[in-house]
Amino acid sequence: MSEVKVERWLDDYREMLLIRRFEEESARAYAQGKIGGFLHLYIGQESIAVAAATTIEKGDLVFQTYRDHGTALALGMTPEAAMAELFGKDTGCSRGLGGSMHYFDVENGFYGGWGIVGGHLALAAGAAFRSKYLGEDQVTLCFFGEGATNIGGFHEAMSLAGLWKLPAVFICENNQYAMGTPLSRTSPLSDLSVKAAGYGMVGDRFEGYDVDVVREHLKKAIDRARSGEGPSFLEIETYRFRGHSMSDPGKYRTAEELEERKKKDPILLILGKLRDAGVDEAKIEAIEDEVEERIEAALKHADEAPFPEESLLYETVTVEKF
Amino acid sequence: MREITYREALREALFEEMRRDDRVFLMGEEVGHYDGAYKVSQGLLAEFGERRVIDTPIAEAGFAGIGIGAAMTGLRPIVEFMSWNFSFVAFDQIISNASKTYSMSGGKIKVPIVFRGPNGAAAQVAAQHSHTVEAFYAHIPGLWVANPSTPRDAKGLLKAAIRMDDPVVFLEGETLYNLKGEVPDASEDEIIPFGKARIAREGKDCTLIAWGAPFHTALAVADRLAKEAGIECDVIDPRTLRPIDETAILESVAKTNRCVIVHETWPYGGPGAEMVDLIQREAFDYLDAPVLRVGSLDVPMPYAKNLESLVLPTPERIETAIRRVTYREER
Ligand SMILES: Cc1ncc(C[n+]2csc(CCOP(=O)(O)OP(=O)(O)O)c2C)c(N)n1
Numbered sequence: 001m002s003e004v005k006v007e008r009w010l011d012d013y014r015e016m017l018l019i020r021r022f023e024e025e026s027a028r029a030y031a032q033g034k035i036g037g038f039l040h041l042y043i044g045q046e047s048i049a050v051a052a053a054t055t056i057e058k059g060d061l062v063f064q065t066y067r068d069h070g071t072a073l074a075l076g077m078t079p080e081a082a083m084a085e086l087f088g089k090d091t092g093c094s095r096g097l098g099g100s101m102h103y104f105d106v107e108n109g110f111y112g113g114w115g116i117v118g119g120h121l122a123l124a125a126g127a128a129f130r131s132k133y134l135g136e137d138q139v140t141l142c143f144f145g146e147g148a149t150n151i152g153g154f155h156e157a158m159s160l161a162g163l164w165k166l167p168a169v170f171i172c173e174n175n176q177y178a179m180g181t182p183l184s185r186t187s188p189l190s191d192l193s194v195k196a197a198g199y200g201m202v203g204d205r206f207e208g209y210d211v212d213v214v215r216e217h218l219k220k221a222i223d224r225a226r227s228g229e230g231p232s233f234l235e236i237e238t239y240r241f242r243g244h245s246m247s248d249p250g251k252y253r254t255a256e257e258l259e260e261r262k263k264k265d266p267i268l269l270i271l272g273k274l275r276d277a278g279v280d281e282a283k284i285e286a287i288e289d290e291v292e293e294r295i296e297a298a299l300k301h302a303d304e305a306p307f308p309e310e311s312l313l314y315e316t317v318t319v320e321k322f
Numbered sequence: 323m324r325e326i327t328y329r330e331a332l333r334e335a336l337f338e339e340m341r342r343d344d345r346v347f348l349m350g351e352e353v354g355h356y357d358g359a360y361k362v363s364q365g366l367l368a369e370f371g372e373r374r375v376i377d378t379p380i381a382e383a384g385f386a387g388i389g390i391g392a393a394m395t396g397l398r399p400i401v402e403f404m405s406w407n408f409s410f411v412a413f414d415q416i417i418s419n420a421s422k423t424y425s426m427s428g429g430k431i432k433v434p435i436v437f438r439g440p441n442g443a444a445a446q447v448a449a450q451h452s453h454t455v456e457a458f459y460a461h462i463p464g465l466w467v468a469n470p471s472t473p474r475d476a477k478g479l480l481k482a483a484i485r486m487d488d489p490v491v492f493l494e495g496e497t498l499y500n501l502k503g504e505v506p507d508a509s510e511d512e513i514i515p516f517g518k519a520r521i522a523r524e525g526k527d528c529t530l531i532a533w534g535a536p537f538h539t540a541l542a543v544a545d546r547l548a549k550e551a552g553i554e555c556d557v558i559d560p561r562t563l564r565p566i567d568e569t570a571i572l573e574s575v576a577k578t579n580r581c582v583i584v585h586e587t588w589p590y591g592g593p594g595a596e597m598v599d600l601i602q603r604e605a606f607d608y609l610d611a612p613v614l615r616v617g618s619l620d621v622p623m624p625y626a627k628n629l630e631s632l633v634l635p636t637p638e639r640i641e642t643a644i645r646r647v648t649y650r651e652e653r
Contacts, residue, residue, distance in 0.1 A: 036445050036446030036625075036627055037444075037445060037446035037447045037448060037451075037625060038447055038451070085625075088446070088625055088626035088627050088628070088629075089626070094625075096624065096625060096626035096629070097448075097449070097622075097624045097625055097626065097629070098448060098449075098625055099446060099447075099448045099625030099626075100625075101447075101448060101450070101451075102448055102449070102450070102625070114450075115407075115448070115450035115451055116407070116408065116410075116411065116450055117380045117408075118380070118411070119411075147379070147380050148380065150379035150380055150381045150384070151379075151380050151381050151382070151383075151384075151411065152381070152383050152384070152411065153411065178379075178380060179351070179352055179356070179359070180352055180355065180356035181351075181352065181355070181356070181377060181379075185355075185377060186379035186380070187379070252355065252356065307626055307627075307628045307629075308624070308626050308628070308629060310629065310632055312624075312629070313619065313621045313624060313629055313632070313633070314621065316621075317620070317621050317622065
């Protein structure tokens with residue numbers, strides 16, 4: 001096993017665990033009333049965010065749905081800024097105005113955090129359009145759920161991106177359920193990647209539990225986009241372990257199904273790789289301790305940070321004032 | 323009279339009207355197997371089956387349009403938006419098609435359809451999920467707009483809406499679903515007509531008009547001011563915003579000579595402005611003070627709790643407005 005590969009996996013483990021622990025603690029804070037509104041957890045899907053963040057290059061751009069904590073953290077948002085946002089604090093990544101669904105972190109290429117299903121695909125295409133327009137070589141990644149593949153926003157964004165060969169990668173995180181509805185009741189297709197052909201795109205379809213597999217497939221699509229061969233549509237099989245949001249008890253699936261799926265937990269998978277490679281347990285534990293410290297610091301920060309001032313409301317409506 | 327929740331009242335209306343008429347069906351996201359995102363449609367799938375309780379993919383423009391097409395050709399659809407925020411992707415279907423067909427066809431094609439779902443801010447769901455939409459839809463000739471604030475009105479107005487031969491925008495209060503109130507038995511088959519306001523409280527000092535969630539805030543302020551300051555408000559719930567019950571408003575203002583309008587929408591170009599126009603036009607000589615509006619602050623809804631509660635019409639802002647128009651600002 002190459003040294004480089006093991007180092008990579010250790011980083012992957014650290015990142016995935018950070019996301020997992022961040023969200024477990026945010027669920028707890030939600031129950032304590034410190035977080036309000038909708039909270040959609042990414043638990044079970046972490047390998048995809050981490051693979052994306054470790055495959056793109058500096059300057060590349062990323063758009064995500066409301067299920068955005070994992071992607072933002074993987075791209076480098078600090079847990080402090082992320083947790084403070086959930087607590088509605090001024091030091092949050094959107095200064096407390098956006099909340100869980102509307103993370104933004106432009107420095108790290110994260111362009112949100114969008115609440116309307118299908119609405120952000122055209123925005124991502126627009127970011128890709130900008131790269132092409134300026135003759136620059138950034139690639140834009142756009143994530144969405146399988147539930148978003150029926151809405152007009154999906155179709156129109158894909159149509160234009162395909163027509164204009166925009167440097168984008170459209171990534172469907174198929175976690176099997178759109179809220180309480182399984183894919184079998186929202187699409188006549190079981191293989192969504194065939195939709196790519198209708199837009200003149202390359203389609204690809206694979207399991208997303210193993211971070212290395214995701215990286216490999218993503219890299220091909222990103223390379224295609226960067227070299228001017230146009231956008232791709234990827235369908236990644238994944239699974240969310242929690243309900244759609246905190247208010248969803250998830251009664252539409254059986255406990256057995258959930259247990260079965262948890263066997264493919266991406267964090268278990270990466271741990272298995274580390275152990276198979278003979279990595280020292282102490283090294284793994286050190287990562288776990290480090291993650292705990294970072295999460296604790298984030299919670300402490302979020303607790304202590306100030307709420308935004310009323311003036312922020314008026315300052316942020318429009319850029320120009322009258 | 324028995325008491326049930328606003329949610330149960332709506333559900334009863336759906337059950338009763340679907341039993342009454344096989345052409346009536348319900349369509350929307352999670353309305354069937356999940357029993358409704360807000361459980362309004364609980365039990366409907368079990369009774370009526372998948373032919374009449376239809377789970378849709380997330381495709382609002384598609385299923386709103388399918389509803390309109392079915393209505394044009396003889397069915398009587400009820401289309402549920404998981405929340406009215408998601409009606410915006412179907413705006414074109416409602417505005418360009420549903421509201422125009424009857425006129426554009428020279429009165430030959432009717433569109434008997436109800437679009438319904440929760441309206442208004444819930445708690446901390448931020449800018450994209452907190453819209454109060456009546457200003458958008460009440461603007462459109464060809465639509466009827468209902469906005470019930472109590473369980474009884476919710477049921478009676480929904481039954482009226484389903485029996486109407488026109489497109490209806492039916493705005494349920496997202497934060498009102500658990501509200502309890504008196505509702506007559508099913509045997510009474512109560513239908514509440516559009517365009518008839520409800521006088522919720524009588525008083526001689528100030529007309530207070532409010533609907534939706536802020537109706538309850540406004541009523542509580544009125545009760546308190548009666549006790550604490552001897553200011554007696556006439557509290558009017560218009561119940562529908564297209565049409566508005568002009569008579570009820572004008573009669574009240576003729577009595578009180580003052581008026582405050584409270585709503586959750588932004589004031590700019592909203593239904594409150596429409597009422598102000600009515601009052602200054604038809605009751606100018608009765609007015610002893612400028613008519614004031616209390617709405618959400620003119621900003622997108624913030625997530626942070628401390629800011630969200632400032633944005634929504636607060637009891638403090640309602641009280642200040644009432645005191646200003648009654649010249650009782652000193653406390
Ligand atoms: C246009 C629109 N309709 C409905 C909703 C409500 N809603 C939010 S998420 C969701 C399910 C989305 O499922 P999917 O796209 O598979 O993504 P996942 O949540 O599983 O990540 C629905 C119906 C919305 N946000 N936008």
